[in-house]
Amino acid sequence: MVKHIVLWNFAAGFSEEEKAEAAKKMADLLEPIRKLVPGAAEIQVFRNRFASSNREIALISTFETAEALAAYQNHPAHVEAGKYIRSVTCDRACMDYEF
DSSP, X not given: OEEEEEEEEEOTTOOHHHHHHXXXXXXXXXGGGGGTSTTEEEEEEEEOOOTTOSOSEEEEEEESSHHHHXXXXXXXXXXXXXXXXXXXXXXXXXXXXXX
């Protein structure tokens, strides 16, 4: 299994309402891709609510294989989602690992 974790902050100048709207849209774009990519076991988007964190939004996903992760990353729905996500976020950090 492969865990794929991506963390972002929202772009500067977003109000709390705009952040909530952007987080919902990110979830609406990313989470359904699980049904489109064979081997995608979990895709979830979470908005941070704790002051102890230094990122505002996270994508936590699990794939059966590295090939399934690659298929997800290249899937047209993910590519389209990425365009929106890049327009509302900054400070991206990513970690993938096998478990």
